[in-house]
Amino acid sequence: MxxxxxxxxxxxxxxxxxxxxxxxxxxxxxxxxxxxxxxxxxxxxxxxxxxTAGTAQPSATTGAGPSAGGTVACNDNDLSITTSVWRQDSGQHLLITATNFTDKPCTLYHYPYIGFGAVIDGPLDPMGSAPQAIATIGPKEKAYAGLFLFRGSERTVAVEAVSIGYQDRALHSNKESAMLDVALSKEIGSLSVAADARVTYWNRDLGAVEDLLFRSGTR
Structure with a gap:
């Protein structure tokens, strides 16, 4: 035609x-x-x-946020970080929620650097594959990352705080930067963590994070 x-x-x-x-x-x-x-x-x-624009492969200029293109990487000054657990969970998982409290969008690239101070060496290795879109969040918007802490048969240690750091556009960037300690919520108290704990990539879709964390045998 x-x-x-x-x-x-x-x-x-x-x-x-x-x-x-x-x-x-x-x-x-x-x-x-x-x-x-x-x-x-x-x-x-x-x-x-x-x-055909919607079929392009994900890159640093595409994302799920309203202003994904060209946004700067999120850092400690942009985010409010909270931790939570799931009801009826065995304590094997932890959810990290990052909320942008500024008036400009920023992007949480790749996965967060997670450590537990001197108790367990960090940062943790990622689990699963990168999502189809990077996690660009506007003002008051949220992104999520989940921790798989241990398997039932693994030896664990108790920790009371989580250290977190952020990457730039380049994978594994800022790895030598100091991480910020985040106190666990009072409802959590402490966590049991194994040496082989893992963290998911940042994702604006909470359901996608939960699906990966609770999928049987995934690490």
Whole structure:
């Protein structure tokens, strides 16, 4: 149909320029569109044409946030961090929630650097694969990361605080920067952590984090 519409326009312009020389049958739209002899579709139809932009691979300039392109990396000065656990959980998981309390968007790249002070060496290795979109959060918006702390048969130690750090666009950037200690919520008290604990990538979709954490056998 797109080819037919182009032919029709070309013919119409020729007729306007050479009206004195061409016969009335020279610009018959039916000849230009023999397979689809209906009236050509108007040019303003972008809403019916699928956009190829949505199929691009994720990058540092794409994301789930309202202003994902070109946003700066989040840091300690942009975020409020809270920790929580799930009811009826065996204590094997911890949820980290980051809330942007500024008036500008920022991006939580890759996964958080997590440590437990001198108790367990950090940062923890990531679990699962990176999400389809980076976690860009606007003012008052949230992103999540989850910790898988131990398996039932693993030896654990008790910790009462979590250390957290943030990456820039480049994977593994800022790894030598100091991490900030975050006290656990009073409802949690302390955590049991194994040496092989893992952390998920940042994600604005809490359900995706939970699915990864609670999927049987995933680490």
């Amino acid at each position: 797109r080819t037919a519409r182009t032919s029709w326009r070309t013919c119409a312009l020729g007729a306007a320029a050479l009206a004195a020389l061409l016969s009335s049958t020279a610009c018959n739209p039916g000849i230009a569109d023999t397979k689809n002899p209906t009236t050509p579709t108007p040019a303003a139809t972008p809403t019916t044409t699928p956009s």
